[in-house]
Amino acid sequence: TWALGDSKRPDAEPLRFTTAELDAAGIDPDRFDLSA
Numbered sequence: 001t002w003a004l005g006d007s008k009r010p011d012a013e014p015l016r017f018t019t020a021e022l023d024a025a026g027i028d029p030d031r032f033d034l035s036a
Contacts, residue, residue: 003016022028 017025
């Protein structure tokens, strides 16, 4: 699972995605500074 924080709302709960969901969205986790 990946935690994707919202820089506009740093106090908000990070969005969480699985690697499969990111792949389906065409997002490469390595391109982002994401915490696994």
